[in-house]
Amino acid sequence: MNLRxxxxxxxxxxxxxxxxIGFCWLPASWSEGAVAAPLPGSLKDNPRxxxxxxxxxxxxxxxxxxxxxxxxxxxxxLLQIVxxxxxxxxxxxxxxxxxTGLSPNEGVTSGSQSIEYGGTALRYACAEIRxxxxxRAATSPExxxxxxxxxxxxxxxxxxxxxxxxxxxxxxxxQAPATAKYAPKAASEHRIIGTPxxxxxxxxxxxxxxxxxxxxxxxxxxxxxxxxxxAPRAGLLDCDLAGVGKMPxxxxxxxxxxxxxxxxxxxEQAIDAWRALRSSAHWQLARDLPADPAAWWLQMKQARSxxxxxxxxxxxxxxxxxxxxxxxxxxxxxxxPLAPSCALAVLEGETLTIWTHSQGVYPLRKDLSRxxxxxxxxxxxxHAEGSGMYGHSGADDVALDAALVAxxxxxxxxxxxxxxxxxxxxxxxxxxxxxxxxxxxxxxGNIVDWQHELWSNPHSTRPGEEIGSNLLASWYLEQPRxxxxxxxxxxxxxxxxxxxxxxxxxxxxxxxxxxxVDMPVRVSALRTLGAYANVFAIESMMDELAGxxxxxxxxxxxxxxxxPRAKAVIERAAQGAQWQAGRLSAREGGKxxxxxxxxxxxxxxSAYVAVVADVAVDPLAGxxxxxxxxxAADAGLIINPDGLRNQIEGGLVQTTSWxxxxxxxxxxxxxxxxSWADYPxxxxxxxxxxxxxxxxxxxEKPLGAGEGALGPGCAAIANAVARALGKRVYQxxxxxxxxxxxxxxxxxxxxx
Amino acid sequence: xxxxxxxxxxxxxVDAAADTPLLYVLRNDCGIHSAxxxxxxxxxxxxxxxxxxxPTRSCTTPVGTVSGPIQTLESHGADPVLAGLRRAFIAEQxxxxxxxxxxxxxxxxxxxxxxxxxxxxxxxxxxxxxxxRCGTHTRIIKAIQRAAQExxx
Numbered sequence: 001m002n003l004r005x006x007x008x009x010x011x012x013x014x015x016x017x018x019x020x021i022g023f024c025w026l027p028a029s030w031s032e033g034a035v036a037a038p039l040p041g042s043l044k045d046n047p048r049x050x051x052x053x054x055x056x057x058x059x060x061x062x063x064x065x066x067x068x069x070x071x072x073x074x075x076x077x078l079l080q081i082v083x084x085x086x087x088x089x090x091x092x093x094x095x096x097x098x099x100t101g102l103s104p105n106e107g108v109t110s111g112s113q114s115i116e117y118g119g120t121a122l123r124y125a126c127a128e129i130r131x132x133x134x135x136r137a138a139t140s141p142e143x144x145x146x147x148x149x150x151x152x153x154x155x156x157x158x159x160x161x162x163x164x165x166x167x168x169x170x171x172x173x174x175q176a177p178a179t180a181k182y183a184p185k186a187a188s189e190h191r192i193i194g195t196p197x198x199x200x201x202x203x204x205x206x207x208x209x210x211x212x213x214x215x216x217x218x219x220x221x222x223x224x225x226x227x228x229x230x231a232p233r234a235g236l237l238d239c240d241l242a243g244v245g246k247m248p249x250x251x252x253x254x255x256x257x258x259x260x261x262x263x264x265x266x267x268e269q270a271i272d273a274w275r276a277l278r279s280s281a282h283w284q285l286a287r288d289l290p291a292d293p294a295a296w297w298l299q300m301k302q303a304r305s306x307x308x309x310x311x312x313x314x315x316x317x318x319x320x321x322x323x324x325x326x327x328x329x330x331x332x333x334x335x336x337p338l339a340p341s342c343a344l345a346v347l348e349g350e351t352l353t354i355w356t357h358s359q360g361v362y363p364l365r366k367d368l369s370r371x372x373x374x375x376x377x378x379x380x381x382x383h384a385e386g387s388g389m390y391g392h393s394g395a396d397d398v399a400l401d402a403a404l405v406a407x408x409x410x411x412x413x414x415x416x417x418x419x420x421x422x423x424x425x426x427x428x429x430x431x432x433x434x435x436x437x438x439x440x441x442x443x444x445g446n447i448v449d450w451q452h453e454l455w456s457n458p459h460s461t462r463p464g465e466e467i468g469s470n471l472l473a474s475w476y477l478e479q480p481r482x483x484x485x486x487x488x489x490x491x492x493x494x495x496x497x498x499x500x501x502x503x504x505x506x507x508x509x510x511x512x513x514x515x516x517v518d519m520p521v522r523v524s525a526l527r528t529l530g531a532y533a534n535v536f537a538i539e540s541m542m543d544e545l546a547g548x549x550x551x552x553x554x555x556x557x558x559x560x561x562x563x564p565r566a567k568a569v570i571e572r573a574a575q576g577a578q579w580q581a582g583r584l585s586a587r588e589g590g591k592x593x594x595x596x597x598x599x600x601x602x603x604x605x606s607a608y609v610a611v612v613a614d615v616a617v618d619p620l621a622g623x624x625x626x627x628x629x630x631x632a633a634d635a636g637l638i639i640n641p642d643g644l645r646n647q648i649e650g651g652l653v654q655t656t657s658w659x660x661x662x663x664x665x666x667x668x669x670x671x672x673x674x675s676w677a678d679y680p681x682x683x684x685x686x687x688x689x690x691x692x693x694x695x696x697x698x699x700e701k702p703l704g705a706g707e708g709a710l711g712p713g714c715a716a717i718a719n720a721v722a723r724a725l726g727k728r729v730y731q732x733x734x735x736x737x738x739x740x741x742x743x744x745x746x747x748x749x750x751x752x
Numbered sequence: 753x754x755x756x757x758x759x760x761x762x763x764x765x766v767d768a769a770a771d772t773p774l775l776y777v778l779r780n781d782c783g784i785h786s787a788x789x790x791x792x793x794x795x796x797x798x799x800x801x802x803x804x805x806x807p808t809r810s811c812t813t814p815v816g817t818v819s820g821p822i823q824t825l826e827s828h829g830a831d832p833v834l835a836g837l838r839r840a841f842i843a844e845q846x847x848x849x850x851x852x853x854x855x856x857x858x859x860x861x862x863x864x865x866x867x868x869x870x871x872x873x874x875x876x877x878x879x880x881x882x883x884x885r886c887g888t889h890t891r892i893i894k895a896i897q898r899a900a901q902e903x904x905x
Contacts, residue, residue, distance in 0.1 A: 071849025
């Protein structure tokens with residue numbers, strides 16, 4: 001193994017032969033203790049203290065997080081929590097990559113929940129371990145007495161004499177279930193939580209050290225590529241297996257139904273063989289995609305749907321004087337990770353080990369075992385970082401690809417690297433959405449009625465469902481596995497309807513969610529799920545109504561909010577941007593300037609973010625330049641202010657890219673995106689200035705923030721563009737064609 | 753065929769077909785991990801290395817055409833500009849997933865070697881062909897400005 005990702009991994013891999021992993025110091029029994037009351041965070045499902053933490057006699061603290069790193073800085077934040085709650089130097093902490101059968105099962109790392117669930121579990125587990133060890137120190141034959149202090153794991157009594165965690169802790173001590181009877185530290189006691197500890201993973205990444213699954217290269221490893229069909233649901237008729245098998249370096253050509261792969265000694269040989277195999281293949285096309293993205297938008301309202309009504313309020317209100325209806329749209333959008341998906345797999349004996357950048361190793365294992373027809377304990381998934389994915393990319397799919405090739409080559413490690421076009425063509429996109437809003441204000445400018453109807457495919461088709469398989473290759477095997485039935489994620493978090501229930505307070509409201517169950521275009525979780533489009537629609541409507549009521553957009557929102565934290569972020573963002581009512585548009589040097597506001601509390605459960613956008617529109621070219629985004633965020637107790645800032649800044653830049661550029665094109669014959677040339681994204685020249693103000697609330701619980709900026713950022717840009725143009729663009733992305741169309745349109749028409 | 757490559761001050765003989773993209777030879781034969789596969793089409797910049805001091809896309813450069821010295825991020829210990837950039841990227845925490853970082857740093861070195869104190873516009877222009885999907889662009893710009901300042905001091 002020449003992989004050196006971190007010291008914990010070295011510890012685990014160090015003594016092992018081949019690729020096997022030894023866990024000699026771990027307790028033999030893994031039975032989960034039963035507990036009565038629900039425990040906080042992910043302790044609820046993983047109550048044993050030693051499923052999270054091991055205190056080793058050599059002075060190291062081994063942490064087993066169930067949440068995985070993909071560039072969001074989570075492992076650094078978790079390390080801060082552990083070091084602070086245990087009163088130890090962070091250098092003592094070793095983090096173990098999330099591994100099935102070893103790490104706690106925290107499901108998928110998604111939804112900005114890692115701090116709230118994984119972080120909370122570790123806070124309570126560490127507080128309890130500290131408490132247990134202090135009790136043991138006090139009751140030992142030579143008790144530590146007086147005003148006891150813990151300094152870097154040393155337990156010191158009033159006399160200065162004492163003991164240490166390393167002396168006191170033995171394996172059975174932490175085999176107990178957590179009780180949550182030991183409170184984590186109060187905010188005033190934090191020394192490491194709340195400080196900008198530098199990310200522990202960055203030095204290797206900026207030094208050229210191996211840090212990703214793509215960098216793994218065990219001895220004897222083969223390189224593999226997958227020949228995918230030319231379009232979804234195409235079936236393989238024939239191909240030149242024998243001819244390609246004779247090409248230089250080719251070790252195996254694997255065919256199982258319409259799944260086709262090639263493995264070779266050298267990477268370039270695998271790619272040459274992949275090209276040859278692809279050009280030799282004949283396929284039966286399904287030709288069942290919609291004619292184009294616009295045709296799908298038209299189809300959506302007639303498509304088969306499961307309908308739910310939510311957030312209904314019916315109350316007395318003043319008569320409406322102005323009613324506005326509008327329909328908003330969002331295209332299919334791609335995760336488009338910078339690194340195409342990759343996995344390394346090896347079959348040793350009956351056990352298949354897979355290194356994967358999946359966001360959920362346990363759910364992945366579930367679907368892998370179904371697709372491969374083997375027991376889950378014969379599959380081991382170990383997390384290794386990939387690039388940022390922003391949701392459900394091809395990471396899980398490539399793990400099955402690698403497993404299928406490795407199964408055909410027992411004992412040989414096989415690395416499957418998707419080509420760029422594989423990722424663009426086959427990743428599950430963020431669903432296209434339609435939102436129809438209808439709302440009214442009274443004579444005083446108060447909203448008296450609010451109706452929000454939305455049409456969308458599901459926003460999560462990840463692995464790990466009760467039945468079926470959500471792994472791409474499993475649908476193309478000789479014995480295909482049916483996909484898991486589509487479902488919405490229930491409120492309060494929601495899926496398609498995430499953030500569809502407004503945080504604003506209205507006397508009458510109704511949200512209707514039409515979940516479209518047929519998915520001609522494959523879709524799944526993309527950062528924020530439905531929240532991005534719902535917040536875009538809601539905040540656009542708020543600006544329209546504010547305009548109709550002749551009230552400044554900041555004031556109009558404050559008038560409809562009761563939550564003081566929501567009001568505070570809006571006020572702070574407006575202040576930071578030096579917002580001046582009545583001065584939201586201008587002309588300068590032939591450019592149309594505009595300024596807009598967007599706000600949301602992510603999922604109505606997580607971080608509060610408000611954003612002010614400044615844009616400059618070129619009316620002739622129709623191009624939008626976002627010049628500045630000024631945000632304010634409240635994520636409760638801040639674990640790492642710089643990490644939080646990095647997430648908010650990144651979200652603001654990413655939403656600029658989504659909002660101005662990103663859309664997946666297709667026709668009946670297939671997806672028309674193969675390279676970055678077909679899917680333009682934001683580049684340095686167009687990146688806005690960003691300014692982020694954080695509101696720390698040390699006495700509040702920490703809130704997930706990784707996805708908080710995307711919806712408000714988009715809405716702020718859309719509102720700024722509407723101010724600049726004096727017309728609104730109702731479809732995302734805000735392309736030059738749509739901008740020019742809006743400028744040329746009859747000012748009386750609204751919506752589509 | 754056997755090809756001699758001059759990588760980070762050392763000469764290496766590799767056995768590969770002349771049309772093999774340099775990227776695969778670096779990663780799979782020479783123990784270089786910094787240059788990344790992102791697109792294989794010279795569209796994203798993740799594979800950027802310096803050849804004869806110029807930022808070059810290794811994913812579309814046939815190994816047989818390379819005769820000049822190749823420099824990668826791994827040589828930061830022996831190169832004050834790369835070392836300064838590396839320090840600045842850490843100081844500014846200018847990464848999220850970090851997959852684009854090596855390409856960014858190497859491209860920035862190409863800039864700083866020719867323009868000691870680049871303006872923000874020059875930095876944006878030099879990096880315009882390097883994609884980042886996490887949105888760390890503003891931190892990357894700050895890191896390059898910081899490195900330029902510290903190297904000039």
